[in-house]
Amino acid sequence: MPAADLDLTDAALQAAMANDIAELRSRFPETRALYREVCGLLFFRYGVTPTANKLYSLVRKGSMGTPAEVLQAFWQELRGRTRVTIDHPDLPDALKQVAAEAVKTIWQAANEAATGELATLRAEARHAASAAEAERDAARTETAAAREEVAATSAQLAEARQAHDAVQADLAAERQVHAATQARLEAGRAELDAAGRQLAELRTQFSTELERAREQVTLAQERAEASERRSLRELDAERTARQQSERTAEALRGQLVAVRSEARDAAVAQAEVRARLEAQSAALADRLASVEQAQRKSVSDLDTVQTELAAAERRAERAEAEAALVRQLLAELRMGPPERNGSGGRRRKADGPGPTEQQAQSERQAQEPGAPTAAQNPADGNDSSDDNDDSQQ
Structure with a gap:
């Protein structure tokens, strides 16, 4: 049984046990029947001693008392089934008991042998499974390594292809560069030939120009000699002229001394004149100030x-x-009495000359209300009469 208990730790057995229990759930929906079938499954198929806690942990249905009751009934039924009863009318009870014990011993021995063989088979199966798992792990490792090698090979192949493409591109570029270099080389050769021809022409021209230059140098030397002789003559003339100029300079120095003395005398006289002019200017300034005042x-x-x-x-x-x-008031006074006399005044106006414009204006002012009259202003009337007398005189 301890070996059977250890089997529960195996993940494969636990998975198989879970599958079997799930199948029993669908076949036995009643709780007690399900617990009874799970007890038989554990004890007879997997060789595991069932307990109440183990049953509840596997089934998880009903209360904790249900698996205990079902387990007790299972053990009673199992003991009843394992008891051997020999019924024969001729055998005595003691012989029947001995025969039953012998059969029981044989069954137990057979059961133990079967259990041992089952344990051996399970150990071999576990060993084979472990070996298979080891082979599987090794195969997976080899497969992973092969995949890594394939990936590395693919990467190397891709790099090789890229390098090949790069080499092809470089080769094409080098070919283009080579073609361009060949073209430049041909052009350089053509230019070199042209330069050789130009060099030959230049050498010919240089020889001709060199001869001309030699001739010009000869002429220049002759001209230089003539210029040197002319320069010597001019130098002698310059020396003579310098001597004459030195004598002239001595004479001019004497004249300069005389002129300077005359200038000093003139400066003294000018200072005196300036003093007199300043005195006169001061006097004129005083006079100007008085005139301005x-x-x-x-x-x-x-x-x-x-x-x-x-x-x-x-x-x-x-x-x-x-x-x-x-004058206006006087004119009004003169025209006032005839108007008051009535017809006499009108006859005089009709017979005599007509009134002037000033008199007509005076009449209009007299007719207006508030106009001054002789009676209201006797003093003005007197003044007017005086003015009239003055005018008559």
Whole structure:
């Protein structure tokens, strides 16, 4: 039984046991019947001694008392089935008991032998399963290694292809570069040939120009010799001229000394004249200041006179206005009595000359309400008569 208990730790057995219990659930929906079948399954198929806790952990149905009751009934039924009873009418009871014990012993021995063989077969099966699992793991490892090798080979192949493509591209580029280099080489050769021809032409031209240059150098040397002789003559002339200029410079130095003395005398005279002019300028400045002061006084007097003149003009305008008013009043006084006399005045107007425009205006003002009359202003009338007398005289 301990070996059978250890079998429960095997994952494969637990999985098989779970499948069998699930099948029993579908076949035996009643709780007690299900527990009874699970007890037989554990004891007879898997060789596991059933307990109440183990049954409940596997079935998990009903209460905890149900698996205990079912387990007790299972053991009673099992003991009843294992008891051997020999019924024969001729055998005595003691012989029957001995025969039953012998059969029981034989059955137990056979059961133990079968259990041992079953354990051996299970051990062999577990060993075979372990070997198969080891082979499976080894095969998986080899497969993984092979896959890794295949992946590495594929990566290397891809890298090789990329390298091949890169080499092909480089080769094509090198071919293009080689073709371009060949073209440049051909062009360089053509240019070299042209340069050789130009060099030959330049050598010929250089030889010709060298001959010309030699001729020009000869002419230049001759011209230089002639120029040197001419320069020597000019140098002698320059020396003579320099001697003459030195003598002239001595004479000019004497004249310069005389001119400087005359300039000093003129400067002294100019200083005296400047002093006199400064004195005269100071006197003129004083006179100018006095004249400006007198001018400012004249301007002030002129402003005063202009102010008085403006006041006199205003008084004259006022007097002229008063005189005009007096003349108007006098004209009104002269025209007033004939109008009051009635027809005599009208006859005189009809016979005599017509009134002037000023008289007509005076009449209109007299007819307006509030116009001044001689009776209202006797003083004005007297003044008007005086003015009239003055005008007659």
